[in-house]
Amino acid sequence: MESAIPQNLEMKRSRHKRVPDDYQPPYPSFVARYKPTVSRVAMAYFGVQYRGTAPTVATAALAEIAGTFAKESGPSHWDRARYIDQVGHENVVSVAYWDDIARFDAWFAPAREAWTGKARDGIGTFIEVLRPSLARHETLFSSSDRPEGVAAIAGRMSGEVQEHAYWGGMRDRIPLSQTDAMAPGGNPELIRDGTRLRVEAHDNLCLIRSGQDWSDTEASERKLYLDEVEPVLREGMEFLRDHGLGIDCYGNRYMRVLAADGSVSEKSYGQSWWKSLAALERWAESHPTHVKIFGAAMKYLSTLGPSAKLRLYHEVTVAAADEQFFEYLNCHPKTGMLAAVETASA
Amino acid sequence: MESAIPQNLEMKRSRHKRVPDDYQPPYPSFVARYKPTVSRVAMAYFGVQYRGTAPTVATAALAEIAGTFAKESGPSHWDRARYIDQVGHENVVSVAYWDDIARFDAWFAPAREAWTGKARDGIGTFIEVLRPSLARHETLFSSSDRPEGVAAIAGRMSGEVQEHAYWGGMRDRIPLSQTDAMAPGGNPELIRDGTRLRVEAHDNLCLIRSGQDWSDTEASERKLYLDEVEPVLREGMEFLRDHGLGIDCYGNRYMRVLAADGSVSEKSYGQSWWKSLAALERWAESHPTHVKIFGAAMKYLSTLGPSAKLRLYHEVTVAAADEQFFEYLNCHPKTGMLAAVETASA
Incomplete structure (x- = not known):
């Protein structure tokens, strides 16, 4: 049994864990372990948004961002997923991960200009980036042999960790929780830059990507998942999407992961933005x-x-204000963090 | 909105609450407020145990303890409940509450001798007492107009309190949680005193009495409670009774409250002993x-x-080792805290 908090991020505590030191979780779970030289990761969501069947320009944009990912200093790992949002728009989001911020920064500036710096006819584009220090980030996996998301760029998985299977485990796995309540600071604000809209959120904004992979299930297990679990999960995801603001959830996407050939895979994830880790905990x-x-x-x-x-599996980040970037071009006002601010023109 | 922790028990915190200071519970709840002069309460469970229909000696014992309660320095409030335990014995338990420990101590010594100091033909008797300082105790009520249990001896109910409707609220309502993790200290031990068996438990033993009152429900609400909620509650209570030890629950009784005339009322409570508050939290x-x-x-x-x-409603106590007393006479080995120790003769 090991702590989810890596040894090099152990701090003298001013705040306690929620469980006693002799707590034994009832089943095993694992966390991603980064190389000791990694102090920060970057996770960048590049979205394409359109209505109806994919126009050629959307297909071209998806090919373009894949090409950009393949360039010098591109991400160590990326994946792609889609969902239809609350106003009926298709959204295809390519999520890329780096474990070297210098490389990310070198790569990002031109990629950003190409993605949200010029309008594309009939489609919207957006970028949502967090680049947290590892002290502000945690993961959790039900098995250690198939990394997903940010864990794909980590060197390895941990052994069985202690801080899980109780309410509060998520917080206890984030190293910063040893000394900081991670209270939110302020409200999101809209920045207009011509037709580009940016959102400046606030300290301790929280992101969760929480995934499901039923590709290995068979027969009765598959039926049980699809008939009994997935509909309940979908209902919760739709609640957050449609009514999240009332409980400080800025937005939620229930995404279906796409295979390399663009077909839907048997993997999904919910991805949501929260005013605070506490708001996510309460929900x-x-x-x-x-x-x-x-x-x-x-x-x-x-x-x-x-x-x-x-x-x-899931990955959770509580980002400092200067670890965030949100930019939207030609997207509808309920897209991502735009839903958290008033975007109507005066 | 007020804190569940009374002002005179506020301490300089070395441990944090689980929710932010601006947390707003989604519905109202209330706690018992004692007079400022009260520093400690006593709660004493006097049990009668037998098999089959009540023998005369059991009826006589119940009348006797009621008479003893009515004596000088007797409890400010008591109630009575029954249940059939895991080996099929009937148990009738009279629970009495004091808010003045000097009065309790004066009353208790002769009452104890009378109750567990002499064998009664064909029945067992037992006494389980906690006398916690208020810093080690909390209550919670869904409405403020009908006190039950220990709250019946409190002067009044609070206004709406903050620390509820989240996991960890129980701990946060206990004043000692401001500075102490309330970790358990040691294991229960059996003390033989002739045929009387005493159990000496350990620091931070935890007791919960958690009650339900459906006497005011009507028609569809009553049906919903009795058909949908009560069977699930019963199943959980039976799990704790039969398999509790595996999760550090020493014992559980799912009691039906008796009216003054001895008939069953439309009130019940679960009463369980735990190795620690943490174990209760985990379950x-x-x-x-x-x-x-x-x-x-x-x-x-x-x-x-x-x-x-x-x-x-519920009442929860985390008792120091010297705030406990458990004594059993002619009871079977699965009775109360006896279940936590080995009682077979060598």
Whole structure:
């Protein structure tokens, strides 16, 4: 049993963990371990938005960003997913990860200009970036043999960690929680730069990417996931999408991961922006929509036990104000962090 | 909005609350407020145990303890409840509360001798007492107009309190949590005193009495409680009774409160002994049996909203080693805290 907090990020605590030192989790979970030289990661969401079937310009944009990723100093890993949002627009988001900020910064400036610096006919584009220090970031995996998302750029997975399977584990896995409550600072503001819209959020904005992979499930397990768990998960994701602002969730996307050939895979993830880690905690722990998700997952996992082939993971970041970048071009006003600010023209 | 922690028990914190200072609970709850002169309460469980229909000696014992309660320095409030335990014995428990420890101590010594100092033919008797300082104790009520249990001896109910409706609220309401993790110290030990068996437990043993009152419910609400909630609650209570030791629950009784005339009322409570507050937290937050109870209660309350007539309350104590007393005479080895120790003769 090891701590989810890596040794080089252990600090003299002024805040306690939520569980006693002899706490034993009831089942194993794992976290991504970065090379000791890594102090910061970057995660960049590049979105394309359009209505109806993909116009040629959208297809071209997707090819273009893939090409840009392949350039010098591009990401160590990227994946792509799609979803139809609350106003019926298709969104295809390519998510890229770096473990070297100097490389990311060198790569990003021209990539940004190419992506949101010029309008594309009939489609919107957006960029959402966090570049947190590792002290502001955590991951969790139900199995250690298939990294997803940011973990794909980590060197390896941990052994079994202690800080999971209790409410508050997410916070306890974030190294900064040893000394800091991570309270939010202020409200998101809209910055107009011609037709480009930027959002400047605030200290301790929180991002979660929480994924499901049912590609290994078979027969009755697959049916159980698709019939009993997925509909409840979808309901919760739609609640956050449509009513999240009332509980300080700025936006949620329930994404279906795309395979390399563009077809849908048997993987999904919810990706949501929160005013604070505390707001995410409150929803997860007590909102009826997530209590239902948790109940369905518990029932599923207790029915299947260790034989379950469903894989679950998440990555959570609580970003400082200067670790964030949000920029939208020709996107509708409910896109991403735009939903958190008033974008109507005076 | 007020803190559940009374002002005279506020301490300079070395441990943080689980929620931010601006946390707003989603619905109202209340706590018992004692007179400022009260520093300690006593709660004493006097049990009668037998098999089958009540023998005359059991009826006589119940009348006797009621008479003893009525004596000088007797409790300010007492109530009575029954349940059939895991080996099929009937248990009738009279629970008495004091807010003045000098009065309790004066009253208790002869009452104890009378209750567990002499064998009664065909029945067992037991005494379980906690006498915690108020810093080691908390209550919670869904409505402020009907005190139950220890709250019946408090002067009044609070206004709406902040520290509830999140996991960890129970701990945050206990004043000692401001400075102390309340970790358990050691294991329960059996003390033989002739045929009387005493259990000496350990620092930070935890007791919860968690009650339900459906006497005001009508028609569809009553049906919903009895058909959808109560069976799930019962299942959880039986799990704790039969399998609690594996998760550090020493014992659980799912009691039905008796009216003054001895008939069953429409009130019940679960009463359980735990190795630590942390163990109780873990069960409540993540064990499938309590997750089901929580889910059923959430569904019930969200269906009914503020019109719900079901009343819920609990009282929780984390007792120091010298605030406890457990004594059993002619009871079977699974009775109360006896279940936590080996009682078989060598």
